[in-house]
Amino acid sequence: MGKALDLYDEQEFNACLQCAICTGSCPTARVIEGYNPREIILRYIMYGEQEEVLNSTMIWHCTTCHTCQERCPHSIRICGLLTHIMNLAAKRGNVPETLKSGIKLMIETGWSIQATQRSDRIREELGLNRLEKPNTDEIRRIFSEAGLDTILELE
Amino acid sequence: MKKTEENDNAAAVNEEPRIGVYVCHCGLNIGGSVDCEAVALSAAKLDNVVIADHQLYTCSEPGQERIKQDIAEHGLNRIVVAACSPRMHEPTFRSCVQDAGLNKYMLEMANIREHCSWVHLHDKAAGTEKSKDLVRMAVARARYLEPQEEIDVPVIKKALVIGGGVAGIQAALDLADSGYEVVLVEKEPSIGGRMAQIDKTFPTMDCSICILAPKMAEVGRHPNITLMSLTEVTNIGGYIGNFSVTLRHKAKYVNEDCSACSDCMKACPQHAPNEFDVGLATRKAIYIPFAQAVPSQYVIDMDLCLNKNGVRVCEKCVEACERKCINFEDHDREETFDVGTIIVCTGVDVFDAAQIPQYQYKKAPNVITSLEFERLINAGGPTHGQLIRPSDHRIPKSVAFVQCVGSRSRKTNPYCSNVCCMNTIKDALLIKEHWPETEIKVFYIDIRAFGKGFEDLFQRSKMEGVQFIQGLPGEIVQRKNGNLRMIGELMMLHELYDIEVEMVILSVGLKPSIGSDVVRKYLTLSRTSGGFFMVAHPKLRPVDTATRGVFLAGCSEGPKDIKEAVTQASAAAARANIIMHRGMVTVEAITARVDESMCTGCGLCAKVCPYQAIQINDRKKAVVIDAACSGCGTCSAECKFDAITMRHFTDRQILAQIDAFTEFEPEKKILAFCCNWCSYAGADFAGISRMQYAPQVRIIRTMCSGRVAQNFIEHAFARGVGVVLLSGCHIGDCHYIDANTFAEKRYKRMRRLMKQNGLDNNRMQLVWVSAAEGQKFQEKINSLVEKLKTVTPEEIKNSMRFFSEREKQRKEKKQKTRAGK
Ligand SMILES: Cc1cc2nc3c(=O)[nH]c(=O)nc-3n(C[C@H](O)[C@H](O)[C@H](O)COP(=O)(O)OP(=O)(O)OC[C@H]3O[C@@H](n4cnc5c(N)ncnc54)[C@H](O)[C@@H]3O)c2cc1C
Ligand code: SF4
Ligand code: SF4
Ligand code: SF4
Ligand code: SF4
Numbered sequence: 001m002g003k004a005l006d007l008y009d010e011q012e013f014n015a016c017l018q019c020a021i022c023t024g025s026c027p028t029a030r031v032i033e034g035y036n037p038r039e040i041i042l043r044y045i046m047y048g049e050q051e052e053v054l055n056s057t058m059i060w061h062c063t064t065c066h067t068c069q070e071r072c073p074h075s076i077r078i079c080g081l082l083t084h085i086m087n088l089a090a091k092r093g094n095v096p097e098t099l100k101s102g103i104k105l106m107i108e109t110g111w112s113i114q115a116t117q118r119s120d121r122i123r124e125e126l127g128l129n130r131l132e133k134p135n136t137d138e139i140r141r142i143f144s145e146a147g148l149d150t151i152l153e154l155e
Numbered sequence: 156m157k158k159t160e161e162n163d164n165a166a167a168v169n170e171e172p173r174i175g176v177y178v179c180h181c182g183l184n185i186g187g188s189v190d191c192e193a194v195a196l197s198a199a200k201l202d203n204v205v206i207a208d209h210q211l212y213t214c215s216e217p218g219q220e221r222i223k224q225d226i227a228e229h230g231l232n233r234i235v236v237a238a239c240s241p242r243m244h245e246p247t248f249r250s251c252v253q254d255a256g257l258n259k260y261m262l263e264m265a266n267i268r269e270h271c272s273w274v275h276l277h278d279k280a281a282g283t284e285k286s287k288d289l290v291r292m293a294v295a296r297a298r299y300l301e302p303q304e305e306i307d308v309p310v311i312k313k314a315l316v317i318g319g320g321v322a323g324i325q326a327a328l329d330l331a332d333s334g335y336e337v338v339l340v341e342k343e344p345s346i347g348g349r350m351a352q353i354d355k356t357f358p359t360m361d362c363s364i365c366i367l368a369p370k371m372a373e374v375g376r377h378p379n380i381t382l383m384s385l386t387e388v389t390n391i392g393g394y395i396g397n398f399s400v401t402l403r404h405k406a407k408y409v410n411e412d413c414s415a416c417s418d419c420m421k422a423c424p425q426h427a428p429n430e431f432d433v434g435l436a437t438r439k440a441i442y443i444p445f446a447q448a449v450p451s452q453y454v455i456d457m458d459l460c461l462n463k464n465g466v467r468v469c470e471k472c473v474e475a476c477e478r479k480c481i482n483f484e485d486h487d488r489e490e491t492f493d494v495g496t497i498i499v500c501t502g503v504d505v506f507d508a509a510q511i512p513q514y515q516y517k518k519a520p521n522v523i524t525s526l527e528f529e530r531l532i533n534a535g536g537p538t539h540g541q542l543i544r545p546s547d548h549r550i551p552k553s554v555a556f557v558q559c560v561g562s563r564s565r566k567t568n569p570y571c572s573n574v575c576c577m578n579t580i581k582d583a584l585l586i587k588e589h590w591p592e593t594e595i596k597v598f599y600i601d602i603r604a605f606g607k608g609f610e611d612l613f614q615r616s617k618m619e620g621v622q623f624i625q626g627l628p629g630e631i632v633q634r635k636n637g638n639l640r641m642i643g644e645l646m647m648l649h650e651l652y653d654i655e656v657e658m659v660i661l662s663v664g665l666k667p668s669i670g671s672d673v674v675r676k677y678l679t680l681s682r683t684s685g686g687f688f689m690v691a692h693p694k695l696r697p698v699d700t701a702t703r704g705v706f707l708a709g710c711s712e713g714p715k716d717i718k719e720a721v722t723q724a725s726a727a728a729a730r731a732n733i734i735m736h737r738g739m740v741t742v743e744a745i746t747a748r749v750d751e752s753m754c755t756g757c758g759l760c761a762k763v764c765p766y767q768a769i770q771i772n773d774r775k776k777a778v779v780i781d782a783a784c785s786g787c788g789t790c791s792a793e794c795k796f797d798a799i800t801m802r803h804f805t806d807r808q809i810l811a812q813i814d815a816f817t818e819f820e821p822e823k824k825i826l827a828f829c830c831n832w833c834s835y836a837g838a839d840f841a842g843i844s845r846m847q848y849a850p851q852v853r854i855i856r857t858m859c860s861g862r863v864a865q866n867f868i869e870h871a872f873a874r875g876v877g878v879v880l881l882s883g884c885h886i887g888d889c890h891y892i893d894a895n896t897f898a899e900k901r902y903k904r905m906r907r908l909m910k911q912n913g914l915d916n917n918r919m920q921l922v923w924v925s926a927a928e929g930q931k932f933q934e935k936i937n938s939l940v941e942k943l944k945t946v947t948p949e950e951i952k953n954s955m956r957f958f959s960e961r962e963k964q965r966k967e968k969k970q971k972t973r974a975g976k
Contacts, residue, residue, distance in 0.1 A: 017563060019600045024629025024643030025513070029651060038644065071513060071629060073564030 013045040013081060015074050022068035022078050028061050035061045037068050037078050044085065054089045060096050062086070090151050100152055107143055110134025172203040172298045175231040176290060177222060178267070179213035179238035185272040186211075190283040194237065194267070197287045201294050205229050213238050219251045226255040233257075233297040237265035237290045240839045241856070242831075258302030260744065260803055265293035269842030270854055274933075281850035288816065288824075288853055295815035296808045303744030303802055308782060310396035311495035312735045315340065317388060317674055320348020321717055322709025322724040323500035324370050329728035330498075331379035335735055338494065339374060340402060341384045342670050345448035346371055348502050349710075352431065352526065354533040356717055357581040358608035364447055364535070371449040384450055389489065391677035394785065395704030396495045396740045406485040408441075408455035413480040415443055415451045419472035427459050429537075432530045436537030441472045441481075446535060455481070496704050496731035497678070499688065500724065501671040503710040506561030506568060506663040514557065514661060519633035520545040522659045524560075525578055532585055542586060544658045546637035551657035553594040554586060555641055557628060562664030563600070570685040572664035573714040576603045579662050580612050583621040595621045596656065598628055598643065606716070624652070631659060665714040678705050679890050681833065681926040687713045689927055698727040701832055701926065702890070703740070706730050745786035745803045745858060749777045753798035755972075760790035760799060765892035787891035788862030792901075796972065804857055809867055812855050817874035822951045825852040825878045825939050826871050830860045830895070833884035834924040834932065841929030848933040849940040852880070859883065861894030865901045866965070868919070873958035875951050877943045878918045880935070885923040895923075914954050917942055 016038075023029050023038040035058055043049040053059065062082040069079045089095070106112050115131050123130065143149060176198040180186030191209040199207035206229055210218045213236055225231055234257070236248050241264040249259035267286040275282040312335055316327045319341035327339040339346070350356075351371075353363045374380055383404060390401040409419075425440035438444075440459035443452070461469040462483055473481045505526050508516035515522045521544045523531070534540040544551050556579045562572040576599070583595045602623065604613040617623070628643035639659050645652045667686045675682065680700055681689040688707050691699040698706050706727035709720035734740060747769075749760075756775030761767075768783035769790060777790075777798070791799040797806065816826055829835040835856050841848070857863055860883025868879050881902050889895040902921040909916035920942075922935045 015565075017600055018646070019559070020626035020644040020646050021629050024626060024651070026629070029644070034649075036644070036649070038646075039649075067629075073559075073566060075565050 009077075010045060013041055013076060016041050016045070016076055017074060018042065019073060021071050021073065022076075025067045025071045027065060027067060028063055032058075032061045034058065037062065037082065040085070041076070041078065041081065044081070053085060054092060055094055057094075057096060059085050059089060060099065093151075095152060103143070103148065103152060107136065107140050110136045110139055170232065172233050173205045173229065173231050174201075174203050174233045174235060174294055174297050175222065175225050175229065176201075176204055176207035176235045176237065176294065177213050177218070178207070178209040178286075178290070179218070179236065180209060180211050181238060181268055181272075182211065185238070185268050188272040188276050188279050188282045189267060189286045190279065191286075193283055194286045194290055198235075198237075198290045198294065201291060203233075203298055204294060205231060214244055214247055219247075222248075222251055223255040226252065226257060231257075232261060233300055234262050235265060235290065235293045235297050236262065237267045237286065237293065239268040240264075240266045240270070240835075240842070242836060242839055243269075260303040261297075261300050263293045263297040263300060265289040266839075266854070269839040271850075273842040273845055274848055275850045276845065276847060278850060285850050285853065288819070291818065292812045292815040292853065292855070295811040299805065299808045299811055300803075301805075305741050305744045306781065307739040307741055308396055310735055310738050310740055311398075311493050312336065312738070313338070313492075313494045314731055314735065315398070315400055315494040315497045316500060317497065318348070318500035318502055318668075318670065318709070318711065319343075319346030319374070319382075319384070320500055320502040320709055320720070321350045321367060321370075322502065322711075322720040323348070323498070324367075324374055325721045325724035326498045326500060326708050326728045326731075327374055327380055328370065328377065329725050330731060331377045333728075333732050333736075335379065335732070337380045338400075338492070339380055339382050340386050340388060341382070342387055343444065344385050344407075344452075344454045345444050345450070346374060346382065346384065347445075347448070349526075350717055351445065351447070352433075353529040354536075355581060355585060357577040358606065358612045360581065360584070368447040371447065375449040375451070382450060385454060388673055388677065390491075391497070391674075393493070394742075395702075395734065398494050398497060398704065399491060400494055400497075401489060401491045404488045404490065406457070406487050407452070408457070408460075408482060408485045409453045410480045410482055410485075411450075411452065412478050413452040414478060415453060416477075417443075417453075418475040418477065419453060419481065422471040422475035424469070424471065425459050425461060427456070432537050433524075433527050435527060435530050453480075495735050496706070498706045498708055498724075498727045498731060499671075499674055499678070499680070499700075499711050500707075500709045501674055501711040502668050503665040503714065504668045506572075506666055508560055508661045508663050510567060511560065513630040514560065514628075514659075515631050515633055515639070516661060519631070519637075519639060519659075521551075521633075521637050521639060521657065522631065522661065524661050524663045525556075525575065525582065526663065528582055528660050532582070532589075540589075542589070542658075544637065549657075550590060551593065553596075553656040554658045554660060555639070555654070555656040556583065556595070556597045556660045556662055557631075558597065558599040558602075558662045559627065560661040560663050561666075568664050568666055568685060570714070571603065573603075574716050575662040575664060576601075577606070577609055577612065577716070579660075580604070580616045580621075582660065583616050584612070584619060587616075587619045587621070591619075594656075596641075596654065597621060597623045598641065599623060599625060600627060606718075626652075665710060667711065671711055676887065678702055679832075679884070679888050680705070681836075681888075683713075683927045685713070687711065698723055698730055701836065704731075704734060742782075743786065743803075745801065746781050746784040747779045747786070747788070747790055748800045748802060749779055750798050750800060751776045753796050753973075755796055755798070757795070759793050759795070763789050763793045763897060765789065765894050785891055787859040787894040788857060789859065789891070789894045789897050792862055792864035792897065796969070801862065804862060806864070806867075809855060809857070810870060813867065813871050813874065813876075816853050816855075817871065817876060821871075821875040822877045822946065822948070823851060823943065824876065825880055825936065825943060826876045827852050827854045827880040827882055827936075828860065828863045828867070829854050829856055829924075830862075830883040830890075831856055831858045832890040833888065833926050834860070834882035834922070836926035837924035837928045837932045839929075840926060841932050844929050846929050846933040848936040851877075851940055851943060852936050859889070859891045859894045860898035861889075861891060861896075863898060863901070865905060866962070868901070868905055869958045869961060872918075872954045873962050875955050877946050877951070878920060878939050880920045880922065880939060882922050882924055882932075882935075885925055888923075888925065909954070912957055914957065915946065915950050918946060918950075918954070 044053045178195045195209040253259045423439035426437045428434035429438040431444040530536040626644045626646040632640040708724040708727040761769040788801045883895040906916040
């Protein structure tokens with residue numbers, strides 16, 4: 001089993017003022033309707049709605065940009081909590097399909113965005129060298145060490 | 156029972172002690188986590204204890220009655236009360252034993268509440284064992300208590316008030332009206348403080364300067380008040396009733412004949428931003444901060460004036476002044492005088508909003524602070540009361556207020572600033588009064604409208620159409636036209652807002668004024684976590700400080716509104732009045748005494764005394780000047796010949812406490828020496844706040860960490876203590892000037908000594924803890940318990956052998972010196 005980075009500390013989050021600076025700062029919240037980091041803290045920590053939060057798809061919208069955390073007057077590690085929640089959710093199988101296929105692609109090809117004939121051509125035109133195929137064995141090993149293969153049932 | 160030989164001899168000198176021990180349940184405060192009956196039973200078995208009992212409330216009338224009866228009935232001559240902190244109830248029980256005919260110094264308290272039950276709430280077994288230890292230590296000390304006579308010293312009937320805001324003004328007027336001489340010191344050219352800067356005051360909406368100016372004028376002409384503006388405190392020494400104060404009067408370059416006609420100002424060519432208008436307007440190099448200033452007198456800002464360092468290039472003001480008041484030869488002057496009481500009213504500054512970059516303060520011109528708003532809306536201000544936005548001098552059609560800027564934040568000020576919610580409501584109403592069409596939005600977390608008349612004002616503002624929006628903006632973005640986009644979350648409706656307004660007012664919080672720093676230094680006042688001064692007791696002594704004779708009023712104690720500041724000021728004046736009216740203060744009988752037969756006249760004591768209270772007389776003997784001695788005990792700790800006795804904190808008493816402490820399993824425990832003012836109070840604070848920590852520690856209280864002699868620590872190690880903690884006020888905060896630096900020296904010496912002799916010197920620890928740092932104390936103890944686990948039996952044995960040997964040698968050497976004489 002891999003070791004997930006865990007920044008969870010309930011006491012710290014209980015100090016949340018519900019000032020809404022986090023959501024007001026969140027670039028994702030501006031484009032994804034209903035995405036609300038403040039509400040995730042409220043539900044997950046203060047109202048004890050862990051189950052509901054862990055099963056929701058909303059949590060996967062966080063891009064871990066840290067803007068909320070940077071501006072929170074209480075230095076609450078909001079982004080840390082979201083990472084923690086995403087880790088737990090993944091372990092119970094709540095991972096969006098797009099993310100799964102992205103990871104699969106990476107394991108298979110070594111790229112998160114695949115090189116195409118078109119990209120090869122553009123590189124050539126720009127005088128850049130051809131991309132070497134990455135060592136996917138190594139990537140696979142890293143992912144498996146982190147426990148991703150079991151979580152995502154990749155085998 | 157084991158006792159050291161030395162202590163045995165000493166005990167014999169005294170009358171046979173007959174001790175009564177009273178263990179208090181304090182309801183469930185102690186009884187809930189300590190088995191008080193078991194503690195009393197164990198005390199009953201100690202030598203000299205005639206009677207030991209437990210009571211629900213020892214401080215209650217029946218509780219005290221019981222002690223008095225027992226004293227009469229059983230001929231008790233010493234009383235031990237195991238209850239709350241002596242800082243709380245020592246005076247109560249002292250007067251109780253006094254009523255029963257004992258000298259009040261025959262009382263000893265064991266602190267089993269703040270230092271035990273409240274910090275070990277969930278471990279009754281450990282709490283009970285610790286209480287037994289604490290009581291045994293108290294009984295051991297009680298055996299050696301001696302009666303003491305206190306002396307009265309006269310009080311100088313003159314008061315010093317530091318800071319001329321509304322609080323300082325009120326305190327000075329009250330004392331002056333009572334007939335006392337008052338010196339009011341203000342660092343700025345005029346008194347008035349923040350209240351002079353604001354336009355109207357909530358909740359009544361009266362004009363601030365209109366109600367303040369008459370009081371300021373009264374200060375200026377009161378026969379009992381000496382007003383010293385543009386003056387700084389440069390030193391304060393002494394003690395209650397007899398403080399010695401040194402001030403520096405900064406040069407004003409304009410003498411008292413000035414009639415404030417303003418001719419000079421018109422002539423002066425030099426401009427600079429005006430501090431009083433928060434930089435929104437300019438002033439000249441020769442200026443008066445505002446029209447109603449008291450003293451009503453111009454001053455010259457030499458940093459701005461063209462004439463520098465005696466080189467005269469400009470004579471314009473001198474030529475303009477008909478009364479010939481301007482004097483470039485003026486210079487700073489120092490002055491020293493004595494006062495009996497001091498009231499600290501150093502007030503507040505406002506938070507620097509530029510610390511929160513996403514709110515664009517100082518970057519976007521139309522984002523201003525609430526203090527700047529006060530000057531803009533004020534008829535006497537730079538815009539004559541027109542609320543114009545700085546970028547294009549237009550009156551804004553829409554305004555947004557942002558609350559809690561800099562307050563309630565772990566990054567900036569952790570506390571609520573108390574006045575900004577109401578201030579914003581007031582400001583919003585003021586705008587509506589002048590320009591009813593203005594759209595006003597208030598972005599907030601909570602609205603705190605708790606005082607009398609506050610809710611009414613809040614409702615009124617809603618009726619006037621002010622919109623309250625829950626959810627602070629995440630950021631403010633400036634548009635090309637100078638308007639501002641407020642971007643955030645509309646919490647009530649679960650959606651985001653992106654609202655454009657023409658002007659933003661940041662509701663900045665309050666913070667302790669810079670001027671409070673120097674006062675803190677000289678008066679060694681403690682501060683709470685937000686940086687405001689700490690009172691002696693938050694409920695029952697709300698204007699007293701831990702330093703007797705020094706009082707607090709206004710925002711120096713914490714953010715508050717004018718009404719509260721004035722109330723506190725009158726309270727502080729009344730408290731100071733009590734002392735000066737009585738004319739005498741009783742000084743605790745804890746000063747040093749020299750035993751001439753032991754004194755070799757080496758003069759070390761005189762050298763270390765922070766108060767120069769010791770002189771060596773012509774017979775080559777040290778003499779203590781009682782009135783100057785503060786009882787820190789540094790001399791006694793330094794004297795190599797045991798020639799100095801600290802009354803009520805004698806070597807014998809402290810060594811007896813150490814002996815009692817080490818009787819059972821000393822290797823598993825921590826012995827902490829705490830000074831009365833900071834670290835003992837800090838440990839009390841941890842108790843009051845119920846901060847839980849490991850139960851292995853026992854505290855011995857001394858007045859100052861400088862009292863803790865190296866031989867106390869060595870004795871503890873010789874008897875097998877696991878860890879010794881020395882604790883006092885932070886360096887620079889010592890209540891005895893710098894006596895704690897001696898504690899630091901001894902600590903370093905001990906560490907070196909242990910290291911050189913192959914002992915684990917991490918068993919000797921030092922920590923500075925202020926009265927507000929309960930958490931620091933908690934953390935230190937918890938970390939020391941980890942250390943304790945690493946101390947091996949081998950290590951304990953080695954250190955016991957090493958330090959016992961040293962003690963033996965020391966004793967022999969002393970005997971030789973004595974025989975030699
Ligand atoms: C923007 C704003 C609006 C407000 N509006 C209201 C309101 O509408 N109603 C209301 O009730 N309250 C209001 N308040 C609060 C009010 O200003 C304070 O309650 C009041 O000023 C407290 O008075 P003070 O004397 O304690 O402190 P201050 O007014 O801060 O005065 C302290 C004085 O001490 C001087 N000083 C500091 N250090 C030294 C030193 N070392 N030596 C000599 N002098 C020193 C300072 O120069 C200053 O003159 C407002 C506050 C602000 C910031
Ligand atoms: S910014 Fe911080 S304090 Fe404010 S709601 Fe978000 S997490 Fe809570
Ligand atoms: S870290 Fe996540 S929640 Fe926070 S601002 Fe970025 S995307 Fe939003
Ligand atoms: S008074 Fe209101 S605006 Fe000021 S810090 Fe407290 S809650 Fe915030
Ligand atoms: S060192 Fe302290 S105890 Fe000794 S004489 Fe000086 S003030 Fe008094």
